[in-house]
Amino acid sequence: QVQLVESGGGLVQAGGSLRLSCAASGRTFSNYPMGWFRQAPGKEREFVATISRNGETTYYSDSVKGRFTISRDNAKNTVNLQMNSLKPEDTAVYYCAAALPWKIYSSNSDEYGYWGQGTQVTVSS
16 A cells, blocks of 8 residues: 655735645655646646656646656655646646556556545635
């Protein structure tokens, strides 16, 4: 089992920044590719960003590329999402997730076995 707890969400004005963190416990964190997903009211959950086990490979959705940065610290068992130039359409509950350990990374939510409880991000216009 991997337990994931997100933090760092909140209310921010458009153009502002937030940094989300996800703390992992349980099995060896460095064994798992990690990802961030989000779900806005009335919409399906969507992929945001993913990072490989060693942190060397990252992949982003087109909607956040160039504005968001995913990173991880395997010594601290954390994965972060730095969000800059936020837009109202970024408003959602953001979820941290751990992917199947044999994947390099993944944008497919079906390939994630562990999920956090989510943290709300609200961007006002």
